[in-house]
Amino acid sequence: MKKYQCSLCGYIYDEEAGLPDQGIAPGTKWEDVPEDFVCPECGAPKDQFELVG
Numbered sequence: 001m002k003k004y005q006c007s008l009c010g011y012i013y014d015e016e017a018g019l020p021d022q023g024i025a026p027g028t029k030w031e032d033v034p035e036d037f038v039c040p041e042c043g044a045p046k047d048q049f050e051l052v053g
Contacts, residue, residue, distance in 0.1 A: 004030050004049040009042040013049060 001016040013019070013033070018026040022040065024033060030049070037046045 001027070002030060003052050005052045006039045006042065006044050007048050007050055008044045009039060011039050011041040012052065 001014070003015070004013045005011070006013075013030065015029055016026060018024045018028045019040065020026065022037075024037075030051075033046065035046060038044060039048070
């Protein structure tokens with residue numbers, strides 16, 4: 001599983017953990033996260049995230 005970091009605030013989306021509070025189940029791959037996803041910390045759009053691991 002991979003991790004993606006918000007380039008604006010540093011928040012990390014972990015595919016293994018998902019974001020259950022936002023309806024994104026654990027194990028959800030980044031490409032399966034909805035295109036209208038925004039960073040839960042700063043509100044940055046999905047295209048501001050970069051692969052980190």
